Amino acid sequence: MHHENESPLDKELRPPAHLADILGRVAQLYRDEVAPREAALAHRLSDEAQYLDRDGKLHPEIIAARREIMRAAGSVGVYSAHLPERLGGGGLGRTDMIYVEEKVYGYGVGLNPALLSWSEGATPRLLYCHDHQREQFVDPLVRGEKTSLHAVTESGAGSNLFDMKTQARRDGKDWILTGAKAYITNAFDADVAQVLAITNPGAGRRSFTYFMFDTREYLGKGYRTGRVYQTMFGDGYTGELFFDDIRLPESAVIGEPGQGFDIAVMSFNYTRMRRAGMCSGWSKYLIERSLERVGGRQIGDRPLGANQGIQWMVADMYVDWLQARSLSLEVARSIDSPGPWYALPRPKDEIRRICALKVSNDESFYRVADRALQVHGGWGVMRNNPVNKLFQIARNLRIPGGTDEVQRTTIAETLGLRYEPSKSAPAEAK
Ligand SMILES: Cc1cc2nc3c(=O)[nH]c(=O)nc-3n(C[C@H](O)[C@H](O)[C@H](O)COP(=O)(O)OP(=O)(O)OC[C@H]3O[C@@H](n4cnc5c(N)ncnc54)[C@H](O)[C@@H]3O)c2cc1C
Known part of the structure; x- marks a missing residue:
């Protein structure tokens, strides 16, 4: 939660003049959208026992508030400022984004992070989506109207992607996705799943393909969530996923079959930056x-x-x-x-x-x-x-x-x- 006085460190930030407009929008969003919701949910945000629901998952009131903030930030071009304009983003480069991010995170650790897309939002994997995926997935994610999850890690495959077991095999024009993922952020609330699987075992970096689908459409049709992990920072947000022979159409592929490794590396680079x-x-x-x-x-x-x-x-x-x-x-x-x-x-x-x-x-x-x-x-x-x-x-x-x-x-x-x-x-x- 924010403290009003300018600190000696604020004076050192020196953002370039052309960012005055977007930084002003961030400040306004904080004042109008974030601070009032933080005040209304203060009892939950400052008490771990109330932050989570009875199952140990993030409380629905906090999820709802975050989603409202995402939408508000999306409607004034802040949420996806990092993506190119052709996708509906703000077209800012990495340098400019540092100033925007440090303004957002400088407000502390309440609901403010929802102002910017993070791993649950408009990730750069959207750059490799096709036109037919735009209306259902890309546009609502860019505008902060939907959230996604990114499923790469497995209980036996973390640091080394080549240990991955989740596979998708061809069946006519469809793909059959089988496997399990571990430690997945936003496992329980995501509208959209983006899953990396092996499609061509032994083909080196060409072994992997990304798939994207609507989680609710496939719930009960091979897609299910598992336990919620109790992380040390009590996020109620990280969980397990299972794919029991999910039948996906060809149109579910992000980029091209075999391009998954390169897209994964690109999006890890983004996460790191x-x-x-x-x-x-x-x-x-x-x-x-x-x-x-x-x-x-x-x-x-x-x-x-x-x-x-x-x-x-x-x-x-x-x-x-x-x-x-x-x-x-x-x-x-x-x-x-x-x-x-x-x-x-x-x-x-x-x-x-x-x-x-x-x-x-x-x-x-x-x-x-x-x-x-x-x-x-x-x-x-x-x-x-x-x-x-x-x-x-x-x-x-x-x-x-x-x-x-x-x-x-x-x-x-x-x-x-x-x-x-x-x-x-x-x-x-x-
Ligand atoms: C809160 C949280 C959220 C996450 N969200 C997601 C998500 O949304 N999607 C997703 O796909 N994954 C997610 N992850 C998983 C995360 O990316 C992995 O935990 C991480 O990549 C490490 O993999 P691992 O846990 O299997 O550790 P391991 O690979 O088992 O590594 C164990 C230790 O060994 C070290 N190590 C490994 N290989 C070497 C080596 N060659 N040389 C020296 N040391 C080595 C590692 O640095 C580490 O210290 C999340 C994890 C956490 C904790």
Whole structure:
């Protein structure tokens, strides 16, 4: 939830003048659409017990409020500002989007993230959709009127796509989709499923195909959801999916059969780049809350922030924020020029920089969140406050979207290194 006063960090954001209009729209949306709903749902947003329903899923009132905010943001061109205009998006590049994202996430951790499309919304996979998919799927997702899920991970296949078991086989002109997916965001409420499956086993990166379908149309016809995972940040939003021989028409394919791997990599790149404004906005929010806390809390005869040990923690938070943000802007500029960021294939050095962006943002945001929690003392440990919530989210971010170890492996590989185990010593001696 937002605090009105301009902070010293606000002055450092310096968004380019041409973004004044969209940033103004974000501020207005926050005032008119987000803040009143956050106030009406304060009892749910600040109490984990009321945030979820009896099944441990996100409470329907919060889902409804999020959907209203998405629609409102869609109607004024904010929700899909990252997509090209030909799809109904705002046509902003990655650099511009960092400023928009950090404005949105800078409001904290209430309903504000719904202002921008994330993994449940207008993802770049829509760039590979066909004309016949436009009216039913693309347009409503771009406008924030529908939500989607992205099903890649399986209980036995996470970091390595080639471990995937979910398959789709041809049956006449149709496809029969069989398998199960794990840890899927928005598993229970999504209108649209986007599923990656093996269609040509053993064909390397040409083995995979993306499918898209209406979840409600296929519910009970081979499509079903499983358990909700109780994540450490209590989102009530992540779950299992099962495909029991779902019969899908040819028109359900995104892109072309065999193109799934490339589309997946493109959309992972987007997810990774999306860390930039998200982590910057949330880190900035945490630094601001920490400044307030250490300035206001009296310990003995002086404010907590009068102690050098505390001041240095705050200084380290600032250094982390500035470092990650500067790196993000530098990487985004190099990707926008010549751009666009979604064109395939991407050059190796660019992929390396995107991986560096993810590692840098995930890890500096985590350090910021850890220190923010520490300077909040016992209050920081309580689950029902935004500092604690962001600490949990920050810890999580190092896993999805390709873990930070996977990013490091790609960085090393694109620098020309391949891991080769030594044959000269037994495994336990290494
Ligand atoms: C909250 C949440 C939401 C998610 N949402 C989605 C979603 O919407 N859709 C979706 O498809 N997936 C989603 N995921 C899944 C996520 O992408 C995976 O959890 C992630 O890719 C890691 O896969 P894994 O869990 O199988 O871990 P594993 O692959 O088993 O990895 C375990 C550990 O080993 C490390 N490791 C793996 N390989 C190597 C290696 N070669 N060298 C060194 N270390 C290695 C990893 O870094 C990790 O630390 C979500 C996960 C979470 C937690």
